[in-house]
Amino acid sequence: xxxxxxxKKDHRKVEELFAxxxxxxxxxxxxxxxxxxxxxLELKTHAELEEQIFYPAFRAEADDEDAVLEAxxxxxxxxxxxxxxxVLAPDHERYMAKCTVLKELIQHHVEEEEKEMxxxxxxxxxxAxxxxxxxxxxxxxxxxxxKAAAPAPRVSVTMLRDAKGxxxx
Numbered sequence: 001x002x003x004x005x006x007x008k009k010d011h012r013k014v015e016e017l018f019a020x021x022x023x024x025x026x027x028x029x030x031x032x033x034x035x036x037x038x039x040x041l042e043l044k045t046h047a048e049l050e051e052q053i054f055y056p057a058f059r060a061e062a063d064d065e066d067a068v069l070e071a072x073x074x075x076x077x078x079x080x081x082x083x084x085x086x087v088l089a090p091d092h093e094r095y096m097a098k099c100t101v102l103k104e105l106i107q108h109h110v111e112e113e114e115k116e117m118x119x120x121x122x123x124x125x126x127x128a129x130x131x132x133x134x135x136x137x138x139x140x141x142x143x144x145x146x147k148a149a150a151p152a153p154r155v156s157v158t159m160l161r162d163a164k165g166x167x168x169x
Contacts, residue, residue, distance in 0.1 A: 003054050003133035004118045010046045011110045014039060018103045029090040036090070036099060040082050043106070044148035047075045049137050052144070057133055058117065062124035067117050074109045078102065 001009075021035045051072065059068045081102050088095045121130070 001134045001138070002127065002130035003057075003137055004121060004130060006134045006137050007046070007050065007054065008114065008118070010042065010049075011114070014042050014046070014106060015110075017042065018106070021099065027091075032096070032099075033090040036085065039099075039102075040086065041145065041148055043078060043082065043102075045141065045145045047078065048144045048148065049140060051075065053133055053136050053140065054121075057125060057129070058121050061129075062120050064117070064120055067112075067120070071109070071113070071117065074105065074112075078105055078109070081105065 017035055017039045021032060021039065024031050024035065055068050055071060059065065062068075081098060085095065085098050085102065088098070125133075
């Protein structure tokens, strides 16, 4: 599989997980936590693979520096939001709101990649190179996913407050 096909496959998997999350009942906290953990693992893995392998190749071959820089910044914002979600209990009043915002950020990012970046990549990068990138992505996936599955370090969320303005612990 070429890199674009591999990355689109990842996109579909995350979309399915978000649909699974939305289908859960309001009080299905344990099930929500389990699905959100899967979403986070997939997103961390996918972002790292893009940043290590696909984006550098795209940046070297395509004449669209702005697209790459924007993609890195979108990943940065997603990582910040993931860090906030990871410290919240699934029954916290802002847990699902943050998950909804995460889904919206991902939808925007995926749309830009699939409608703009990936078509540009197909024009700028030779088919054989896209195949080689796809193989590199799949070869790197187990190690990247193992790293992504490791417990997240404790982060400071001093700016995170509940609806009443109290700091969230």
